[in-house]
Amino acid sequence: MKYNLQTLPLEKIKADVVLSLGSNCRVAHYLRKHHLRLWTSPLDWMLHTNLESAYELFKSGFKNFFTDCSLEGEIETSKARKKLIVKDNQTGMVSLHHFFPNESLEIQVQRIREQTFKRWEIMKHKLSNSQNIILIFTGVANLEELTSFLEKFCSLDFMSEAKKKGGGIILICISNDKNLKADEITMQKTQIAQNKIIFEYFLNEENGDTLRGNALFWDKLMKSIQMSRKIKFKNALNDFRIRFLRSCKKRIAFFTKSYKNDINETH
Numbered sequence: 001m002k003y004n005l006q007t008l009p010l011e012k013i014k015a016d017v018v019l020s021l022g023s024n025c026r027v028a029h030y031l032r033k034h035h036l037r038l039w040t041s042p043l044d045w046m047l048h049t050n051l052e053s054a055y056e057l058f059k060s061g062f063k064n065f066f067t068d069c070s071l072e073g074e075i076e077t078s079k080a081r082k083k084l085i086v087k088d089n090q091t092g093m094v095s096l097h098h099f100f101p102n103e104s105l106e107i108q109v110q111r112i113r114e115q116t117f118k119r120w121e122i123m124k125h126k127l128s129n130s131q132n133i134i135l136i137f138t139g140v141a142n143l144e145e146l147t148s149f150l151e152k153f154c155s156l157d158f159m160s161e162a163k164k165k166g167g168g169i170i171l172i173c174i175s176n177d178k179n180l181k182a183d184e185i186t187m188q189k190t191q192i193a194q195n196k197i198i199f200e201y202f203l204n205e206e207n208g209d210t211l212r213g214n215a216l217f218w219d220k221l222m223k224s225i226q227m228s229r230k231i232k233f234k235n236a237l238n239d240f241r242i243r244f245l246r247s248c249k250k251r252i253a254f255f256t257k258s259y260k261n262d263i264n265e266t267h
Contacts, residue, residue, distance in 0.1 A: 131167030
């Protein structure tokens with residue numbers, strides 16, 4: 001059904017955990033902005049094209065993540081810093097944030113894998129101990145693909161404890177449709193089971209910032225997600241701490257003319 005973006009009716013949905021599935025940095029950005037991001041997922045800052053590659057990583061525990069990768073080029077992230085564009089050949093995922101040109105790729109691959117396993121353990125623990133879970137994917141996927149992913153995700157071993165808690169799991173898919181006007185959006189809600197729901201949104205993301213997309217929609221979506229004030233305050237406090245420490249590091253590096261590679265700087 002088509003709606004006007006300004007008057008789009010979004011129902012309130014409860015969440016203990018909101019997880020970004022990619023396929024770019026946009027989801028993580030808005031989760032952090034609205035203090036809904038409990039931790040950093042290995043997929044937060046990865047570019048990828050489908051949900052199947054994400055599912056295979058969840059299934060394997062990220063075992064083969066970036067074990068076979070290739071250098072695709074460089075990207076300038078600031079006036080003083082450049083980062084490497086590195087592709088994981090097994091999943092097709094691309095990293096724009098974790099690799100630096102002044103260090104060997106082999107050393108950095110080991111570092112990102114160690115970081116990934118730590119984040120994976122945190123993610124498993126959070127998901128298995130949550131009652132209401134929201135997964136958000138931005139990319140192209142039809143209802144059949146979304147349904148398949150949701151069913152397979154719910155059948156993963158670490159989700160068995162979450163099932164016992166009797167909560168629900170919601171999969172939200174946001175797709176770009178350049179044929180829609182800037183203020184138009186189409187929405188479809190599909191009830192897969194009593195505790196499984198899929199929301200599909202189609203809107204013109206090209207009318208917004210290239211990286212941030214359609215800010216009006218994203219802010220409305222984030223405000224529709226209901227998380228306890230205690231958790232949101234904790235998230236906000238942690239985000240402030242991380243940003244403050246990062247700012248201090250940059251100032252020290254500027255005055256000492258030295259900079260140590262830190263893959264956690266994009267958290």
